[in-house]
Amino acid sequence: MKFNIWLNILWGLFFLVSCKHDPVEVPIGKEVPGIGFSIDSNLVYSDTIMQSGDSIHMRITLLPSDGSLLRHFKIERKTSSLLTKVADSIIDGTEFIVELNEQLALIETQELFTIYVKDSDDKSSERSIVVTTINSQSEGAPIINVIKDAGYAENGSVADVGSNVRIGITAKPRLAGQKLVAARVIRTFGTHSEVLIDSVMQEDSLRIDNIYTLSSIPGSEYWKFEVSSDNGESSFLYFFISIQRFMHTTRMGVLWNASGPFANAWDLKLNGDNDITVPDSVQ
Structure with a gap:
């Protein structure tokens, strides 16, 4: 059975297929779901340094724990203080391969890509890759x-x-x-x-x-x-x-001489809150 899921995302495009593919760089265990990265000269499979603005390509194999089925996976990307959810999908199968294509940040920074997977036995795993982006220049450039x-x-x-x-x-x-x-x-x-x-x-x-x-x-x-x-x-x-879009809170106040235990007291209302009464002695 073959599954094809295409998702458009802010930084690029990833696709998911449940089919056999290249061997991964580490054995996938059976006690918990397995996450493995394929090794290829055009693929990222471990922490690395890349030119800012370049595209990163990963091929990720997901397997459930022994006797279980895959149920859910997600990929998160953290750049500086900005966290982006690249993928978040319900899945069903014994093996899935995710191909991830993302444009890296346009500045010198570190980007953290984290892959999470959970199976039908409610067992989960996660793995991360750190990509350091640099703006490389030639020796004679300004x-x-x-x-x-x-x-x-x-x-x-x-x-x-x-x-x-x-x-x-x-x-x-x-x-x-x-x-x-x-x-x-x-x-x-x-x-x-x-x-x-x-x-x-x-x-x-x-x-x-x-x-x-x-x-x-x-x-x-x-x-x-x-x-x-x-x-x-x-x-x-x-x-x-x-x-x-930041949240901005505005408090409106009304000040009038209408109530209170003091003869000439001023009363302050804030957005319908309880009256705050200012005695004559402080006027």
Whole structure:
């Protein structure tokens, strides 16, 4: 029997099939459900370091404990403080293979992918893989740094919809005697991209510093900063912000001289709460 389940997710696409596939890198035990990763040059099967923005590919084999059936699995992804549920499915079978394809974060960070599985005997297992993302640059490429002073947004941070954030970078040639000759900034939200800066220059250093109003819709927004030097080398840096809708609480108060044990007392009501009476002595 063959099962095909396709799920669209924020960062990519994974699919699930119950069929035989490559051997996994570790034996799958029989006392608890087994989770194994296939070994291949194009697959990730252990902790690793990868270029930011690249795609990660995993092939994961799930087996129940001895004499049981698979019932449920999920995959969670944690990037900095942001936790995303990649998959969460009810399943039924003696073997399933999950193929996971995800785009990695656009910043230098660590990403934790955790796979959970449970069988019909209510036994469960979990395994995790840590991927460290880096922005690798050639030896002659310009140096780009994020400004981390007070008042500036942090790369990979979470912000409220429609809020203002200050983002800044500095850049300089890597080698003495070189000049910066071009700078380009692209801002992207969803499928929409906008070129904010596209300039040529002859400079020893560069600072880009702006305040941006974030989207009014929750999602992911990022800026790509690219700088070139006169030796033909270029560097890029991604700045990423997760936009969420924060909860805001407002308390309305009414102050009037209408009740209370004191002749001229003022009474305060907060959203229908009990009266707070202020005696004449404090007026």
